[in-house]
Amino acid sequence: MALQYPNFAFDIQHTDPKSGARIGKLTTPHGTIETPNYIFCGTKATVKGVTPDQLREAKTDIILANTYHLMLQPGADLVERMGGLHKFMGWDGPMLTDSGGFQVFSLGEGTMANEIKGKAKGHDNKSLLSINEEGCVFKSYIDGRKIKLTPESATHIQQQLGADLFMQFDECTPYHVDKDYTARSMEMSMRWGDRCLAEFERRHDGSQAMYGIIQGGVHEDLRKISAEYTASRDFFGTAVGGCLGGTDEEMELVVRGSLPFADPSRPVHFLGIGQLKDIFRFVRLGVDTFDCVIPTRLARHGTAFMKGVPGETINLKNARFREDNTPLDEDNGVSASCNFSKAYIHHLFKAHEMLGMQILAQHNIAILNRLMREVREAIKAGTLDELEKEWLFK
Amino acid sequence: MALQYPNFAFDIQHTDPKSGARIGKLTTPHGTIETPNYIFCGTKATVKGVTPDQLREAKTDIILANTYHLMLQPGADLVERMGGLHKFMGWDGPMLTDSGGFQVFSLGEGTMANEIKGKAKGHDNKSLLSINEEGCVFKSYIDGRKIKLTPESATHIQQQLGADLFMQFDECTPYHVDKDYTARSMEMSMRWGDRCLAEFERRHDGSQAMYGIIQGGVHEDLRKISAEYTASRDFFGTAVGGCLGGTDEEMELVVRGSLPFADPSRPVHFLGIGQLKDIFRFVRLGVDTFDCVIPTRLARHGTAFMKGVPGETINLKNARFREDNTPLDEDNGVSASCNFSKAYIHHLFKAHEMLGMQILAQHNIAILNRLMREVREAIKAGTLDELEKEWLFK
Numbered sequence: 001m002a003l004q005y006p007n008f009a010f011d012i013q014h015t016d017p018k019s020g021a022r023i024g025k026l027t028t029p030h031g032t033i034e035t036p037n038y039i040f041c042g043t044k045a046t047v048k049g050v051t052p053d054q055l056r057e058a059k060t061d062i063i064l065a066n067t068y069h070l071m072l073q074p075g076a077d078l079v080e081r082m083g084g085l086h087k088f089m090g091w092d093g094p095m096l097t098d099s100g101g102f103q104v105f106s107l108g109e110g111t112m113a114n115e116i117k118g119k120a121k122g123h124d125n126k127s128l129l130s131i132n133e134e135g136c137v138f139k140s141y142i143d144g145r146k147i148k149l150t151p152e153s154a155t156h157i158q159q160q161l162g163a164d165l166f167m168q169f170d171e172c173t174p175y176h177v178d179k180d181y182t183a184r185s186m187e188m189s190m191r192w193g194d195r196c197l198a199e200f201e202r203r204h205d206g207s208q209a210m211y212g213i214i215q216g217g218v219h220e221d222l223r224k225i226s227a228e229y230t231a232s233r234d235f236f237g238t239a240v241g242g243c244l245g246g247t248d249e250e251m252e253l254v255v256r257g258s259l260p261f262a263d264p265s266r267p268v269h270f271l272g273i274g275q276l277k278d279i280f281r282f283v284r285l286g287v288d289t290f291d292c293v294i295p296t297r298l299a300r301h302g303t304a305f306m307k308g309v310p311g312e313t314i315n316l317k318n319a320r321f322r323e324d325n326t327p328l329d330e331d332n333g334v335s336a337s338c339n340f341s342k343a344y345i346h347h348l349f350k351a352h353e354m355l356g357m358q359i360l361a362q363h364n365i366a367i368l369n370r371l372m373r374e375v376r377e378a379i380k381a382g383t384l385d386e387l388e389k390e391w392l393f394k
Numbered sequence: 395m396a397l398q399y400p401n402f403a404f405d406i407q408h409t410d411p412k413s414g415a416r417i418g419k420l421t422t423p424h425g426t427i428e429t430p431n432y433i434f435c436g437t438k439a440t441v442k443g444v445t446p447d448q449l450r451e452a453k454t455d456i457i458l459a460n461t462y463h464l465m466l467q468p469g470a471d472l473v474e475r476m477g478g479l480h481k482f483m484g485w486d487g488p489m490l491t492d493s494g495g496f497q498v499f500s501l502g503e504g505t506m507a508n509e510i511k512g513k514a515k516g517h518d519n520k521s522l523l524s525i526n527e528e529g530c531v532f533k534s535y536i537d538g539r540k541i542k543l544t545p546e547s548a549t550h551i552q553q554q555l556g557a558d559l560f561m562q563f564d565e566c567t568p569y570h571v572d573k574d575y576t577a578r579s580m581e582m583s584m585r586w587g588d589r590c591l592a593e594f595e596r597r598h599d600g601s602q603a604m605y606g607i608i609q610g611g612v613h614e615d616l617r618k619i620s621a622e623y624t625a626s627r628d629f630f631g632t633a634v635g636g637c638l639g640g641t642d643e644e645m646e647l648v649v650r651g652s653l654p655f656a657d658p659s660r661p662v663h664f665l666g667i668g669q670l671k672d673i674f675r676f677v678r679l680g681v682d683t684f685d686c687v688i689p690t691r692l693a694r695h696g697t698a699f700m701k702g703v704p705g706e707t708i709n710l711k712n713a714r715f716r717e718d719n720t721p722l723d724e725d726n727g728v729s730a731s732c733n734f735s736k737a738y739i740h741h742l743f744k745a746h747e748m749l750g751m752q753i754l755a756q757h758n759i760a761i762l763n764r765l766m767r768e769v770r771e772a773i774k775a776g777t778l779d780e781l782e783k784e785w786l787f788k
Contacts, residue, residue: 044745045738051752053729074716074741082719082737090733322468325476335447339484343476344439347468351438354748358445 003201003234008164008209010237010267010288019384021283023376026267028094028164029207030086033061035267036283036375038274038368039096039291044069045079045089048296049354049361052090058334058366059373064096064291065089067157068103072140072147076160084162096165096291099154099196099213102241102272104128104138105172131171133188151195155210159203167239167271168196170213175243182217182243189215190229197233209236211269217243218250220257227261238262240287241271248281255285276305276312276371280388283375295368299360302349304328305367310393316360321346328363332370336362397595397628402558402603404631404661404682413778415677417770420661422488422558423601424480427455429661430677430769432668432762433490433685438463439473439483442690443748443755446484452728452760453767458490458685459483461551462497465543466536470554478556490559490685493548493590493607496635496666498522498532499566525565527582545589549604553597561633561665562590564607569637576611576637583609584623591627603630605663611637612644614651621655632656634681635665642675649679670699670706670765674782677769689762693754696743698722699761704787710754715740722757726764730756 009027016022024035040047040055043066047055055063065085070076082088085095105128129137135150154169170189173182193212200210212230216222230238240258244251251273259268267288270278274292282290295305302317307329314321324342332338336359348356371391378387403421410416418429434441434449437460441449449457459479464470476482479489499522523531529544548563564583567576587606594604606624610616624632634652638645645667653662661682664672668686676684689699696711701723708715718736726732730753742750765785772781 044741044747046742046745046747046749049748049752051729051749052733069745073745074737078717078737078741081717082735088735088738088741090738323472323475335445339446341476341482343468343472344482344484347438347482348440351440351463351467353438353440354443354751355440355445357748358443358752 003197003204005206005209005236007206008236010265012265014380016379016382016384018382019284019379020286021375021379021384022286022288023379024267024288026094026288028209030092030094030164031061033094034376035288036279036372036379037061037289038279038372039064039269039289040295040365040368041066041291041293042089042091043293044073045085047361047365049299049358050296050365054336054362055091055365058332058336058362059369060093060365061369062094062096062289063091064098065161065163066103067097067100067154067161070097070161071100071149071157072142076157080160080162084160086162094165095163096269097158097161097163097167098271099158099167099169100149101154101167101170102172104136104149105131105174133191135169136171151192152199155196155199156203159200159208162207164207165209165211165237167211168193168213168235170215170241173215173217173242175217175246177217179217179219179222182215182219183222186215186217186222186226186242189213190226193229193233193235197235211235211237211239213239213241213271214258214262215242216258218245218254220253223254223257224261227258231261231263235266237267237269239269239271244273248277252281252285255282255287259286274368277392279371279375280384280392283379284384295364296361299364300357302356302360304360305364307331307367307371307391308393312392316342316345316356317349318346329367332363332366334362334366336360337366397591397598399600399603399630401600402630404659406659408774410773410776410778412776413678413773414680415769415773415778416680416682417773418661418682420488420682422603424486424488424558425455427488428770429682430673430766430773431455431683432673432766433458433663433683434689434759434762435460435685435687436483436485437687438467439479441755441759443693443752444690444759448730448756449485449759450487452726452730452756453763454487454759455763456488456490456683457485458492459555459557460497461491461494461548461555464491464555465494465551466534466541470551474554474556478554480556488559489557490663491552491555491557491561492665493552493561493563494543495548495561495564496566498530498543499525499568527585529563530565545586546593549590549593550597553594553602556601558601559603559605559631561605562587562607562629564609564635567609567611567636569611569640571611573611573613573616576609576613577616580609580611580616580620580636583607584620587623587627587629591629605629605631605633607633607635607665608652608656609636610652612639612648614647617648617651618655621652625655625657629660631661631663633663633665638667642671646675646679649676649681653680668762671786673765673769674778674786677773678778689758690755693758694751696750696754698754699758701725701761701765701785702787706786710736710739710750711743712740723761726757726760728756728760730754731760
């Protein structure tokens with residue numbers, strides 16, 4: 001009998017004939033959100049620098065946490081005993097966890113973001129000790145102890161964490177490997193997907209739903225095989241993962257090579273991608289949700305997303321903001337964007353005060369949530385091209 | 395003609411015959427607060443880790459900022475051009491600035507707190523280059539450039555910063571010097587007080603009010619002279635400063651030696667002191683306001699003020715909180731104290747996540763504001779002894 005997700009739904013409400021983008025409603029046990037939407041990274045069970053109240057004030061709909069980090073600290077058993085991730089971190093809205101694959105196969109914290117975008121040069125993953133059909137063994141970045149992660153344990157851990165949506169365990173294939181490696185890796189991830197589904201079903205209580213992940217690197221024929229595989233299995237959603245290419249054009253080819261062969265009735269998540277320009281490009285190809293660490297990571301480095309500026313951002317550490325008495329963007333309707341001058345935020349960064357990061361984190365989240373609201377309105381109105389011109393500096 | 399403070403008032407509403415403590419209303423152009431009260435340190439124009447909204451949620455009445463830090467970064471001229479401290483940092487309630495003396499004469503950032511409490515061993519202030527009747531020259535901790543600070547410039551800078559209440563410039567006499575040095579230092583601070591008043595009066599527009607500072611180290615005869623001096627001049631308020639002794643008993647003697655000779659109609663501020671036990675001890679001696687960096691400094695080190703525990707605090711990094719699913723203190727009525735378990739905060743510190751510091755900072759501020767509310771009620775009801783037994787672990 002097929003896996004059922006009675007407490008989940010994805011209803012496509014409108015597809016814009018002009019742009020190709022779609023509007024959906026994604027229902028989870030912790031609420032229904034509209035898509036396209038942005039999932040903010042709460043890696044270690046906290047969106048860095050922002051309280052749950054401030055997330056809500058910024059009109060955040062959904063966040064994610066990372067299995068890899070949480071299994072090491074504080075451990076999935078503890079999160080389960082504390083009542084699950086929602087209760088543990090004080091977030092009562094929809095939530096997603098990744099499977100840990102991305103981090104396990106990364107070259108070290110944070111650098112996989114370059115690898116999936118083809119920016120890394122070689123493969124020298126010292127924390128990954130072995131990888132084979134059963135799963136993988138890696139060294140904890142905290143204390144160096146050996147940790148084994150398999151499709152079964154990654155599934156069980158995500159069940160303990162208790163997020164609404166979760167990801168199958170996969171090998172996040174790097175960019176620089178050859179097509180043969182990518183093909184074998186993808187095939188193993190497909191077998192791992194089946195093992196995840198079997199393990200998931202053993203404890204399935206209706207509170208969670210799993211996404212399959214399309215792999216296949218930058219090879220259209222492999223992407224098609226992987227997409228057809230996910231469509232043929234009882235995943236609730238479809239994620240696009242793995243190496244996405246070295247250029248914007250390759251990244252677009254990866255999505256164009258994947259989604260036409262995925263189940264069109266399922267929600268589509270694009271793993272790890274979320275600059276302003278990406279939102280506009282990929283909603284047109286059918287992506288429903290995005291996630292990326294950049295809203296809070298850029299904030300920690302003094303950088304704010306802005307509407308209609310070159311490169312999408314400004315850096316408040318720049319001396320030109322020293323006496324700029326204007327707020328970041330009053331249209332965001334959130335205190336971080338309205339109540340502080342750029343001169344004050346500039347001062348906070350010069351003075352190494354954490355409030356600067358806190359303000360920019362909430363601002364970046366609020367402006368992305370506002371962008372997603374405007375994107376949804378524009379898809380309904382057929383005005384996505386016009387909205388893109390307003391937001392991106394060309 | 396005497397200096398007038400038409401927009402300021404201090405009304406003593408009740409003095410408890412049993413404890414000796416008093417209840418007052420302190421009126422400033424930015425609002426009226428009840429005393430006894432706690433002034434939270436926003437050293438560099440930010441209370442570390444807490445937004446103005448979170449300060450208000452924690453029922454904060456009044457904060458302070460530091461002249462020394464702000465004159466170096468971003469500079470008093472810039473703060474003035476940005477509309478003054480209130481507007482610059484987004485705080486519209488009463489505010490105080492210190493004169494910079496405390497930091498200038500300190501042995502380096504933070505260590506003067508030990509010096510005034512007599513815990514430091516020697517005097518090796520490398521940043522202070524010279525000190526004489528005119529003022530002092532010190533090296534900027536930011537870029538090493540030489541900065542001169544005089545009674546006149548410290549007054550003018552505080553007028554540019556624009557806080558409601560501010561402090562005369564004084565030499566914050568260290569602990570280890572002999573009585574002769576302390577006496578000469580105190581006498582110079584008295585002459586500096588007169589120069590501050592003269593400079594203040596030149597630009598006095600009714601928006602600010604100045605406190606004189608009682609010096610004299612641990613010597614009762616000197617404290618008396620200094621207190622009588624402040625009472626004889628047109629200061630709005632009285633502050634107790636300088637070396638306060640090496641023990642709780644010496645600190646108490648300093649206050650007992652000072653306040654009987656101060657003007658009893660003026661508000662009394664105790665500079666840099668603010669543990670829970672200090673509040674109970676010194677409101678009985680007539681102190682109206684306290685300030686200390688510890689609420690936010692302890693927060694950054696994982697430490698929370700708690701009611702009725704040994705040592706007044708708990709450290710959330712301690713392993714005993716790993717699975718403690720209880721909140722910090724639901725009676726504080728603020729999200730930081732109510733919405734997160736100790737286990738979650740423990741995790742945040744183990745994971746080096748800044749949200750842990752943010753939560754504890756708001757908690758520590760909220761619990762101190764609650765303590766001050768309860769102290770005021772207890773003074774009115776004549777039940778301060780009972781309240782002290784509830785709060786302090788004996």
